[in-house]
Amino acid sequence: MALFPARYRPRIGVGALLLIGIGFLLAALVAILTIGGAILLDRQQAHDQRVNAVLAEGVRAELRAGYAELERFLEAREPRYRRAHEKARQTIEERGIEETDLEALAKRLSEELGDPVHVYIVTPELRISRTTFEPDEGLDFTMEGMEDAHGMLKTALAEDQVLIGPPTLELVSREFRFYTYGPLGDDGYALELGLSPAFIDEVFRGMEERLDQRALYEGELFFLVNGQWLISLGLDPALQELNKAKAFAEVPTQQDQKLERFQRAVGQRGLYRPETTDQPRSYYAWLNRIELDDDGHHLDILARLEMQHPGSEDVRKIWIAVLVGTGGLVVLATALFHQMARRLLVTPLRQTAQAAAARQTVPIHGPVRWIHELRLLAWQINRGLARSRREIHALDQQAQHDRLTGLLNRSGLDQQIATQVAQHQETGKPLAMLLIDLDHFKRVNDEHGHAVGDKILRHLADQLRAGVREADIVGRWGGEEFVILLPATGLDGAQQSADKLRRALADHPVLRQHGLTASFGVSVLASEDSDRDLFERADCALYAAKHQGRNRVSIVSPS
Ligand SMILES: Nc1nc2c(ncn2[C@@H]2O[C@H](COP(=O)(O)OP(=O)(O)OP(=O)(O)O)[C@@H](O)[C@H]2O)c(=O)[nH]1
Known part of the structure; x- marks a missing residue:
């Protein structure tokens, strides 16, 4: 499998970038030394020519002067x-x-x-x-x-x-x-x-x-x-x-x-x-x-x-110029490399590290887009981030759902209740809760075993889910006890919904086969209620339903 998808195909690598940079530097050095050497050679030749020239004339003049001096000397004698x-x-x-x-x-x-x-x-x-x-x-x-x-x-x-x-x-x-x-x-x-x-x-x-x-x-x-x-x-x-x-x-x-x-x-x-x-x-x-x-x-x-x-002075000056030029070029090249490294590598790497630390997607543009290794790094970080987001989401889902029925578990329900209560406080719309408990479920477990009990619980869950609106929230509170949150639903609506569900369960073939029914406790949220108040009132209502003979709906309205 290819390392990169086609759209992430590398453009230029850090190695190539360095090679290009070093090649450029070497070429510049060679050019400077070649030009400097040529100038030096030229000056040296010019110097030799000057020396030869002064020699030619000088020697003649020397000889002439020598003879003239000798003649003057002799003529001037006594x-x-x-x-x-x-x-x-x-x-x-x-x-x-x-x-x-x-x-x-x-x-x-x-x-x-x-x-x-x-x-x-x-x-x-x-x-x-x-x-x-x-x-x-x-x-x-x-x-x-x-x-x-x-x-x-x-x-x-x-x-x-x-x-x-x-x-x-x-x-x-x-x-x-x-x-x-x-x-x-x-x-x-x-x-x-x-x-x-x-x-x-x-x-x-x-x-x-x-x-x-x-x-x-x-x-x-x-x-x-x-x-x-x-x-x-x-x-x-x-x-x-x-x-x-x-x-x-x-x-x-x-x-x-x-x-x-x-x-x-x-x-x-x-x-x-x-x-x-x-x-x-x-x-x-x-x-x-x-x-x-x-x-x-x-x-x-x-x-x-x-x-x-003296020619050597001239030549020395040129040498110094060549050396200073070379030194200047090295300093310039170093500064250029520093700038290039900072812009093309250091800054993008730092931004990538910051994005990775903040679990944010690394943007792929500028140097990241053009430099092979940065592109690979950003792409891998983004891929890892996406994967971990999916995993976190899956774990989250797992942590908030019941494995047996697939409904929200208690933790998920707690979160939803808190959210719905907050929405209620914000919008003022009513919120109702149904608390549902199978009647004498223990008997079924005892008589037919837990596997049958589990199957019945799944049927119950399906029925509850199917029997409410899309916006209603269904969860398993624990054991054979279930909760349904009914947003934007008052006490009457909640009661109707509970009655309908109770009848549906009583008519459910599997539950009926085992002679199972369910009791319902119904309540609504009062404006000053906390999450806990709503549940406790529904629980009270359920208790009442059980106490009154089961297979019924009981309501406790806020006092
Ligand atoms: N199969 C199965 N049984 C469960 C599960 N959770 C709880 N139970 C059983 O549910 C039964 C609850 O029994 P009780 O609390 O006595 O209630 P009940 O028998 O339904 O009687 P009432 O609620 O008073 O009508 C127990 O036998 C538990 O073992 C589960 O996940 N699967």
Whole structure:
């Protein structure tokens, strides 16, 4: 059998409702995270592009500034430098550059200038070597690390990769170095090791593959030889004296912490922002790596950038917005769920419980109509209520009726008498009572047994019921004694009715077969009477009828 009648067929269940709600929430979360993620990605890409742009322009500007600074520095030196430079240039031009041997060149310069010439060489291992060429002395390459540098320099010169140009004397090798010539205080002249334009070109060739936009830039360019800090390209104010070589040598130990950051940037080969930096807008970008020789010597080029609006700030703001959005959505969804649960479940359940407690029918409308479980609950409660009403009614009927005759029993009669008395008091209409008792019924029981007695009682009841009006109330008071209430009937009418019944009983075939008759006591309700008064007077009348010989009607009217 189906659980529900067709008209109660379920529409939507609580489970489905929850699933729909959770599905909606998840979909919203996925949407928010997807959109947020897309925006984040977009911003991140925009940020990377901005960084690349500032790198491209910034690095170029850095290089230009470095050279300009160097030139200004050299040009601003004392006239002695200019004179020395000019003299050196003329010397080399006059004699040509057949001698590509640095030692020979330095020696010749020394002799021409009449002053000592110092050669500073920075090796890839960052060892600074100084060799002094006195006008009349030979070369001394006995210092530590000189052999390597000497070899490289010799090669560069041997390959005729030497360039002379103003304002400094530059001996340029395509490999990685240029040399500047300048006065060294009162000690003579110096050849300094630097970087060639060809080398810078090589740097850019690598970089330009990665950088294609231009933007404002503020920062520095750095070189890292074999993973160790070398120097920024622009002239450091601290290095503006001619003892630069000494400063170069001291840099690694002074910049230990900085070096660590660069090394991390090199390790990442990309944009790097130190987590613990005291400059939150500083970035370090790895640009390129140049292999210096076959022995693994290499040079990394790095840039430090100052970003006006660090991308990470932007990204962080978006993340916060996404998180706040998600949190807000969760709060909103919770409030929505709460409202839904209250409207669709809690309130209908509470109303259902109240209706059930008051034994009232649960109305099936609104959420109760639409939600499967509520509908089932309401329907079952209503069905149970209807059943219990029927049962209560049946029990009530049972409690107020006589099982043998089906007439009202004493309890039922009491209730009817009270009702009729109340109506009488209300309407003023008369009320009569007949009290009927079989005569010598004991004899029948004794002679024929109780079963026959019962049968006679049932016949008597039928006869009484059949002999009165529809509105009259017939009941069994107990034993063989019966009561008939006659609403809207006065004493005369009651007497007539009693006479008629008495005759009918006397003529009843079954009663007559056993020689049975009945005595009647009749009375009417007086206005000041209670229920009890009416019955007692009827009982008195019955007693009188019995006493006067039975099979008669006796009347006791209110005094
Ligand atoms: N068969 C049967 N007998 C009943 C029932 N209730 C009462 N009686 C009998 O009714 C008889 C009443 O006897 P009594 O009170 O002496 O009255 P009576 O014999 O009718 O004599 P009077 O009333 O004086 O004429 C008793 O024998 C009861 O057992 C019943 O439900 N069924």
